[in-house]
Amino acid sequence: MICHIDPSNGIPIYEQIERQVKFAVANGSLLVGERVPSVRDMASQAAVNVNTVARAYRELQQQGILHSIRGTGLAIATDAPEICRHSRLNLIRERLRSVLQEAFQNQISADEIRTLVDEQCALLNQQPPASNQLNS
Amino acid sequence: MICHIDPSNGIPIYEQIERQVKFAVANGSLLVGERVPSVRDMASQAAVNVNTVARAYRELQQQGILHSIRGTGLAIATDAPEICRHSRLNLIRERLRSVLQEAFQNQISADEIRTLVDEQCALLNQQPPASNQLNS
Amino acid sequence: MICHIDPSNGIPIYEQIERQVKFAVANGSLLVGERVPSVRDMASQAAVNVNTVARAYRELQQQGILHSIRGTGLAIATDAPEICRHSRLNLIRERLRSVLQEAFQNQISADEIRTLVDEQCALLNQQPPASNQLNS
Amino acid sequence: MICHIDPSNGIPIYEQIERQVKFAVANGSLLVGERVPSVRDMASQAAVNVNTVARAYRELQQQGILHSIRGTGLAIATDAPEICRHSRLNLIRERLRSVLQEAFQNQISADEIRTLVDEQCALLNQQPPASNQLNS
DNA sequence: GTGGTCTAGACCACG
DNA sequence: GTGGTCTAGACCACC
Numbered sequence: 188m189i190c191h192i193d194p195s196n197g198i199p200i201y202e203q204i205e206r207q208v209k210f211a212v213a214n215g216s217l218l219v220g221e222r223v224p225s226v227r228d229m230a231s232q233a234a235v236n237v238n239t240v241a242r243a244y245r246e247l248q249q250q251g252i253l254h255s256i257r258g259t260g261l262a263i264a265t266d267a268p269e270i271c272r273h274s275r276l277n278l279i280r281e282r283l284r285s286v287l288q289e290a291f292q293n294q295i296s297a298d299e300i301r302t303l304v305d306e307q308c309a310l311l312n313q314q315p316p317a318s319n320q321l322n323s
Numbered sequence: 324m325i326c327h328i329d330p331s332n333g334i335p336i337y338e339q340i341e342r343q344v345k346f347a348v349a350n351g352s353l354l355v356g357e358r359v360p361s362v363r364d365m366a367s368q369a370a371v372n373v374n375t376v377a378r379a380y381r382e383l384q385q386q387g388i389l390h391s392i393r394g395t396g397l398a399i400a401t402d403a404p405e406i407c408r409h410s411r412l413n414l415i416r417e418r419l420r421s422v423l424q425e426a427f428q429n430q431i432s433a434d435e436i437r438t439l440v441d442e443q444c445a446l447l448n449q450q451p452p453a454s455n456q457l458n459s
Numbered sequence: 460m461i462c463h464i465d466p467s468n469g470i471p472i473y474e475q476i477e478r479q480v481k482f483a484v485a486n487g488s489l490l491v492g493e494r495v496p497s498v499r500d501m502a503s504q505a506a507v508n509v510n511t512v513a514r515a516y517r518e519l520q521q522q523g524i525l526h527s528i529r530g531t532g533l534a535i536a537t538d539a540p541e542i543c544r545h546s547r548l549n550l551i552r553e554r555l556r557s558v559l560q561e562a563f564q565n566q567i568s569a570d571e572i573r574t575l576v577d578e579q580c581a582l583l584n585q586q587p588p589a590s591n592q593l594n595s
Numbered sequence: 596m597i598c599h600i601d602p603s604n605g606i607p608i609y610e611q612i613e614r615q616v617k618f619a620v621a622n623g624s625l626l627v628g629e630r631v632p633s634v635r636d637m638a639s640q641a642a643v644n645v646n647t648v649a650r651a652y653r654e655l656q657q658q659g660i661l662h663s664i665r666g667t668g669l670a671i672a673t674d675a676p677e678i679c680r681h682s683r684l685n686l687i688r689e690r691l692r693s694v695l696q697e698a699f700q701n702q703i704s705a706d707e708i709r710t711l712v713d714e715q716c717a718l719l720n721q722q723p724p725a726s727n728q729l730n731s
Numbered sequence: 732g733t734g735g736t737c738t739a740g741a742c743c744a745c746g
Numbered sequence: 747g748t749g750g751t752c753t754a755g756a757c758c759a760c761c
Contacts, residue, residue, distance in 0.1 A: 194664065194665060195662070196421070199665075199759080199760065199761095200665070200760080200761080201760080201761085206425070210429040213429075214429065214430065235761085236666070236667075236760095236761045237761095238760090238761055239760080239761055242760090242761085275429070275431075276431070276435070276439065279422065279425065279426045279429075279431060279436075279439065280439050280442075280443070282421075282422040282425070283422050283436075283439055283440065283443055284443050284446075284447075285418075286415065286418040286419050286422060287440070287443045287444065287447055288447055289414075289415060289418070290415045291447050291448070292346075293346050293349075293411055293415070294346075294350070295411075295412070295415060297444040297448065300415075300440065300444065301437070301440065303412075303415065303416055303419055304419065304423070304436065304437065304440050306416075307416070307419055307420050307423045308423060308427075308433045308436065310420075311420070311423055311424055311427050312427070312433070330737095335735080335736060335737090336736080336737075337736080337737090361747085361748065361749080362748085362749065362750095363747095363748085363749095371737080371738090372737060372738045372739070373738095373739090373740095374737075374738075374739085375736085375737065375738080377749075377750075378736095378737095380749085381749095381750085382657075385657065390467070391748090391749070391750095392466065392746095392748090393466060393471075393472070393744090393745055393746070393748080393749080394508070394744085394745040394746030394747080394748050394749080395508075395745090395746070395747090395748060395749090396747095396748055396749075397748090397749075468693070471744080471745065471746095472745080472746080473745080473746085478697070482701040485701075486701065486702065507746080508745090508746045509746090510745090510746050511745080511746055514745090514746080547701070547703075548703070548707070548711065551694065551697065551698045551701075551703060551708075551711065552711050552714075552715070554693075554694045554697070555694050555708075555711055555712065555715055556715050556718075556719075557690075558687065558690045558691050558694060559712070559715045559716065559719055560719055561686075561687060561690070562687045563719050563720070564618075565618055565621070565683050565687070566618075566622070567683075567684070567687060569716040569720065572687075572712065572716065573709075573712065575684075575687065575688055575691055576691065576695070576708065576709065576712050578688075579688070579691055579692050579695045580695060580699075580705045580708065582692075583692070583695055583696055583699050584699070584705070602752095607750080607751060607752090608751080608752075609751080609752090633732085633733065633734080634733085634734065634735095635732095635733085635734095643752085643753090644752060644753050644754070645753095645754090645755095646752075646753075646754085647751085647752065647753080649734075649735075649736095650751095650752095652734085653734095653735085663733090663734065663735095664733090664734095664761095665733080665734080665759090665760055665761070666732080666733050666734080666759085666760040666761030667732090667733060667734090667760090667761065668732090668733055668734075669733090669734075
């Protein structure tokens with residue numbers, strides 16, 4: 188599990204971590220019972236503060252996605268795949284809603300929006316997907 | 324020029340004011356040379372502090388959208404319409420790019436995205452535009 | 460007597476008017492006993508507020524450059540040419556001092572300054588002097 | 596990084612702070628990536644209000660000279676040295692241009708100007724730089 | 732701990 | 747009347 192953080196993104200770092208864990212679970216990249224990196228490892232790998240990782244893990248525990256194994260660390264909970272698959276589209280939907288709302292408030296038409304979407308899809312698809320940051 | 328402020332929507336008040344002025348300029352509601360309400364008028368109309376309006380106006384000046392006529396007030400600058408028209412779409416485009424990038428990196432297809440977009444367009448369009456609420 | 464005002468100049472408008480009257484007197488463009496335009500005329504010609512012109516004239520009176528002729532207006536005082544010729548270079552010197560001081564504070568050397576001065580002299584000399592604004 | 600503020604010199608305090616930061620960057624006293632003092636530290640050291648420092652820092656951010664590391668503080672941006680070196684000379688050049696223009700329009704010769712410049716250079720150079728006063 | 736936002740109220744220069 | 751500066755103090759999110 189490797190996290191790519193963009194600190195100048197508007198999205199809080201702890202939330203970027205949360206989202207990436209959820210996507211990895213929904214994806215099958217992280218399996219039930221598998222351990223996530225320790226707070227310290229994740230912090231040093233992603234070059235962020237340990238408290239930030241701790242906060243992300245804490246919130247993931249509260250959501251039932253991680254559970255702690257005493258003395259061992261945190262692992263993906265049994266229900267995690269279901270929760271994450273269920274919320275996978277919602278994570279995107281919520282961000283999208285906010286953008287589109289601003290667009291409509293500025294009297295940008297649905298057609299103009301679709302044009303922008305297609306334009307960005309084209310741009311992003313032709314980028315090498317392997318080395319990409321997960322946020323920007 | 325009347326501003327509708329939603330103090331509980333995450334976007335800082337001074338930025339809501341900025342956006343609405345930009346929008347009004349891009350729109351033609353505010354014409355080149357026209358004066359914006361005095362900081363005191365705008366503050367009392369929008370029920371916010373004078374300094375908050377002053378900050379919005381100051382940033383609009385720094386962006387070349389307003390220019391100050393000493394002792395008289397602030398007016399729409401000559402190239403404000405061009406700047407505002409440009410930035411209007413760019414602000415949306417940039418936010419959209421960020422969302423779509425996250426989506427693609429998590430194996431959400433362009434078709435799924437278009438479905439989400441259409442869904443949100445439908446939802447947002449049927450909201451009552453009665454109150455001319457520019458923020459939320 | 461025609462005044463060229465640059466409202467976006469940092470120098471207060473009333474002071475721009477003062478300086479231009481002084482220079483005109485030092486120049487011989489305004490002669491002893493000659494009347495300056497009425498506050499209203501000057502204000503409409505220079506497109507500034509009447510209060511602003513009034514303030515400039517008031518300060519020129521206090522400095523003994525203008526004197527009022529009851530019911531007639533304001534005229535160049537007897538001592539004005541001497542005063543103005545004397546202060547002609549000082550007006551420039553004072554502004555220059557302020558600029559050079561900032562330069563020195565930023566560790567720009569006297570030689571660099573002389574280069575800048577020569578550069579600006581060359582630039583300004585080749586401009587048609589007739590149509591120029593008097594301030595900028 | 597220590598700031599010397601003169602509250603009674605016409606230049607707004609926040610701008611004195613801005614200039615001194617820019618100067619220090621152009622100078623190499625502040626290196627890329629280095630952190631500036633926290634707003635609270637700078638405020639207490641310079642005996643000004645926190646908001647005043649915050650305003651200076653905010654404007655430096657907008658100019659691309661500082662960038663914020665969330666929850667950690669503000670650091671010198673990558674291209675700050677270039678920006679600061681550029682703006683240092685440009686600020687002087689612009690002020691100088693304005694003064695010289697007024698001089699030429701009032702029939703002061705380039706030679707007279709050079710004499711004034713030399714005179715001011717001599718005056719300013721012999722001032723005691725003991726207190727390292729960056730403003731006056 | 733950090734910066735960011737907002738409020739309230741004072742004072743100033745300018746027109 | 748206008749905007750601009752500064753202070754003081756509160757509250758917030760983030761690290």
